[in-house]
Amino acid sequence: MKVNAVNLTEQEYILPGNRTCPGCALSLAYRHILKALEGQCIVTVPASCATVMHGMYPITAVNVPCVNTPFASTGASATGLVAGLKALGKKGITVLAFAGDGGTHDIGIQSLSGAAERQYDFMYICYDNEGYMNTGNQRSGSTPLGAISGTTPVLGKQQYHKDMPAIMEAHGIPYVATCSASYPLDLYEKVKKAKTIEGTRFIHVHTPCPPGWLFPFSDTIKIGELAVETGFVVLYEIERGIFRLTSASESLARKGALRPVREYFLQQGRFKTITEEQIEELQNWVNARWKQCLNRATNL
Amino acid sequence: MAVQRKSDIQILDGNQAAALAAKLSRVQVVAAYPITPQTPLTETLSQFIEQGDLQAEYVAVESEHSAMAVCTSASLVGARTFTATSSHGLAYMHEMLHWAAGARLPVVLACVNRAIGAPWNVLNDQQDSISQRDTGWIQIYCRNNQEIMDSVIQAYRIAESVSVPVMVCYDGYILSHTEMPVDVPGQKDVDRYLPSYKPHTTLDPANPKNYNLVTLANPRVGVEGKLCHGYMELRYLLQEALQNSRETILQAGKEFNEIFGRDYANMFWEDREEDAEIMIVAMGSLAMEAIVAADMLREEGIKVGVLGLRVFRPFPKSDVVRALRKSKLIVVFDKNISYGSEGATCSEIKSALYGTYINAAIRNYIVGLGGRDIKARELVDATRKAIASLKETVLNAEYPEWICQI
Numbered sequence: 001m002k003v004n005a006v007n008l009t010e011q012e013y014i015l016p017g018n019r020t021c022p023g024c025a026l027s028l029a030y031r032h033i034l035k036a037l038e039g040q041c042i043v044t045v046p047a048s049c050a051t052v053m054h055g056m057y058p059i060t061a062v063n064v065p066c067v068n069t070p071f072a073s074t075g076a077s078a079t080g081l082v083a084g085l086k087a088l089g090k091k092g093i094t095v096l097a098f099a100g101d102g103g104t105h106d107i108g109i110q111s112l113s114g115a116a117e118r119q120y121d122f123m124y125i126c127y128d129n130e131g132y133m134n135t136g137n138q139r140s141g142s143t144p145l146g147a148i149s150g151t152t153p154v155l156g157k158q159q160y161h162k163d164m165p166a167i168m169e170a171h172g173i174p175y176v177a178t179c180s181a182s183y184p185l186d187l188y189e190k191v192k193k194a195k196t197i198e199g200t201r202f203i204h205v206h207t208p209c210p211p212g213w214l215f216p217f218s219d220t221i222k223i224g225e226l227a228v229e230t231g232f233v234v235l236y237e238i239e240r241g242i243f244r245l246t247s248a249s250e251s252l253a254r255k256g257a258l259r260p261v262r263e264y265f266l267q268q269g270r271f272k273t274i275t276e277e278q279i280e281e282l283q284n285w286v287n288a289r290w291k292q293c294l295n296r297a298t299n300l
Numbered sequence: 301m302a303v304q305r306k307s308d309i310q311i312l313d314g315n316q317a318a319a320l321a322a323k324l325s326r327v328q329v330v331a332a333y334p335i336t337p338q339t340p341l342t343e344t345l346s347q348f349i350e351q352g353d354l355q356a357e358y359v360a361v362e363s364e365h366s367a368m369a370v371c372t373s374a375s376l377v378g379a380r381t382f383t384a385t386s387s388h389g390l391a392y393m394h395e396m397l398h399w400a401a402g403a404r405l406p407v408v409l410a411c412v413n414r415a416i417g418a419p420w421n422v423l424n425d426q427q428d429s430i431s432q433r434d435t436g437w438i439q440i441y442c443r444n445n446q447e448i449m450d451s452v453i454q455a456y457r458i459a460e461s462v463s464v465p466v467m468v469c470y471d472g473y474i475l476s477h478t479e480m481p482v483d484v485p486g487q488k489d490v491d492r493y494l495p496s497y498k499p500h501t502t503l504d505p506a507n508p509k510n511y512n513l514v515t516l517a518n519p520r521v522g523v524e525g526k527l528c529h530g531y532m533e534l535r536y537l538l539q540e541a542l543q544n545s546r547e548t549i550l551q552a553g554k555e556f557n558e559i560f561g562r563d564y565a566n567m568f569w570e571d572r573e574e575d576a577e578i579m580i581v582a583m584g585s586l587a588m589e590a591i592v593a594a595d596m597l598r599e600e601g602i603k604v605g606v607l608g609l610r611v612f613r614p615f616p617k618s619d620v621v622r623a624l625r626k627s628k629l630i631v632v633f634d635k636n637i638s639y640g641s642e643g644a645t646c647s648e649i650k651s652a653l654y655g656t657y658i659n660a661a662i663r664n665y666i667v668g669l670g671g672r673d674i675k676a677r678e679l680v681d682a683t684r685k686a687i688a689s690l691k692e693t694v695l696n697a698e699y700p701e702w703i704c705q706i
Contacts, residue, residue, distance in 0.1 A: 042505065058520060060510040060513060069399070070369070072395075080359075080377075081503070084357075085377050086357055087329050087356060110362060114362030114363070
């Protein structure tokens, strides 16, 4: 049976009163991730907004075992948890690494790449708010072209963002998926599936950030949906090399029309200085990638 | 107490001794990245594990930072962990060294002492581990391969008793690549000496806990109304654990003697200190060289003794005061330099003696950096020079002298 808003488990692993900002997509995504894992997990979290969310000693908002670990070490920490559990003969526990885009695309890429190459049995979920949001929105390897940030304050970022799921796919791992916090049931299903797969699994979750991206707190879901509807974010999964479009991206592929990417940019203050040339460039990039996805999808 | 046991003498280099000691300690997770001169230790351990001689997970990490992260996380789920490194590897681990100690995890690390760049140099000095002295780790230095073997086994006893990680340091090449006879303990005896690891906290879904959370400077009340430590209290507890670990280190050394017949109930080794007017202080294999130098000086009728530092952290201040109480001159040889000041062990000795009745002159020589050969004759000459300098009646020289060509 497919999961829906009615039959989704009522058990909560993220407790009320956590320290995330209003409208935070990360907390929404994390809530559904932990529901899918049914609490049978050990989480490792590097420096990130998730650290803030986990609370301040001696009070935590998250009801699963967790170790906070330094920024660059997430993949290695997950490896250590797996190795330790294996050495002690403990089974049935999913090791989850939960890191932001700074901790994944940039400072943490070495330990993640090492762990994936070693094919250690853990799930790595990157929640991507496209910048160093915990330190107040500075550019990351995932910040898109044209976005204003604390370290691209005048001109906006001059480079494209890094395609992290593609990098992880190149490691030959058994499962790679992209998700959006605006489509929590798609995320839930993917985590459920990933849980049953052995080896390193990578899930990338688009998590709009109201204070960083400069849109109203009430618009998080709308912004995340727009990202998917314009093709800026594509929801897919690659299971042992088999590529499938999922959820809203699958429907869009069947209906055949994406909205212009300009609509997505216009809703966010961080793109206030984006130029017509940059919008055109990004539209071409979106079109080319969408074509690639349509060609690659095995389920259309 | 006299102990009847059959000895098993093997010819081992320092790295083989450390690897065998880790195996005898029944480590469960090994994570290491190869670096000269530690590499053969890493290879030996992976061979033990691949051959099935050691039931453990070998994680061939992509960096030393990751090696320590694997160890801390594996330790947190309850596994006994081991890693080894040298020089740049230890420097690259620096952040995680703080985390291992800060989280109070009993990781054991073998540091095969090597110089650090720039420029590149693969040979021995102790700048690498001395640079990590303030990370909250216990540091033990070895004079020979037998001590490497015995110290690694004792390190687990100590680390798991006081919840502080232990670094066992030994000189690259001088010990790591030099074969010596080593009495290898039997597995049954080691099992008797070293019970299996019982962690103080583990990560377990049945009892969810959040480890290393953001912790404020001040104590904070938990949900049950109990006042819990602030960051500063946690740091105090780590300092207290190191201060108090002396007793555990001595006890671990004493009990080791009861089972294996080799006495480690000390913080440093003493040689002819009873009647010595001049004490030479050195750490690691240099302490053996210092004994040869003392022999030569004794032949000339100069009453010289040697203090070979074994435990550098916690620094045995009161023991040092006792051992140096009769000295008129203390000559400290350091294979490290705290730039702009002096050798690290010299600073410690001076700090220990401050405010005591001991009014000995202290001379500090920086020696052997980047593998520069140190001959006993050079230690003798330096000691003679120190004696001659006493005519100037300066107790404390501001800066150290270097035994080099400048």
